[in-house]
Amino acid sequence: MAIVHLLDALLTEIDTGLRVLSAVAPATRPSPGSALGSAPLSAPDRAAGVALMRVNHAGEVAAQALYRGQAFTTRDPRIRQSLLDAAREEQDHLGWCEQRVRELGGRTSLFGPLWYVGSFALGAAAGLLGTSRGLGFVVETERQVEEHLSNHLDRLPEPDLASREILLQIQTDEAAHGSRARELGGTDLPAPARTAMRLVARIMTTVAHRL
Secondary structure, X not given: OHHHHHHHHHHHHHHHHXXXXXXXXXOXXXXXXXXXXXXXXXXXXXXXXXXXXXXXXXXXXXXXXXXXHHHXXXXXXXXHXXXXXXXXXXXXXXXXXXXXXXXXXXXXXXXXXXHHHHHHHHHHHHHOOOHHHHHHHHHHHHHHHHHHHHHHHHHOOOOOHHHHHHHHHHHHXXXXXXXXHHHOOOOOOOHHHHHHHHHHHHHHHHHHHHO
16 A cells, blocks of 8 residues: 555656646746736847746746655655645746746746756655754755845846746745744754755756756
8 A cells, every 4th residue: 555655646746747847737826927017128138037037937847846855755744734835836936937938938948857857856855854954955945045036136127027026926935935944843954055055056047047
């Protein structure tokens, strides 16, 4: 029975991953940028917006995988539910970024499958670290994501108000996810682990910015 249960869970995760990568799973909340319409942008502003939102979309693909991977291996039902709740909000972020990239006339990263599989493996490993370190991984991830979003808000072309509203809402949600992980027992990771996470994130964002 345990093997059957594991196989069922694996099939569910494979199905979820395919839905994420094929944009089948829609957002449950309307995009924060929808009410602003689509103001005309210059060609350089549009290109800059596409590149930045493609990076954010790649980040949301990774976020889905990180949360689901960690939920897959964690043993605490309460923590698992919290991770899955966060993953559902990340699904909204994913849908908003996908929509905005398309509105701007761009495409999402060609390496989506790699971001998903690699991030799922990292999340699964974090789930095996135990409660404090596993949730500490979430805390540090969200802290770095908030910094990354602040950087993107500074770099986003001023006229791109729709993308700005999307990133601001995502930033608010990410801060809440980090706070929740801290409340559940997350502790700070060692400095080498934090540095390694920054390095991996930098590689992904650099590649996704162009491809």
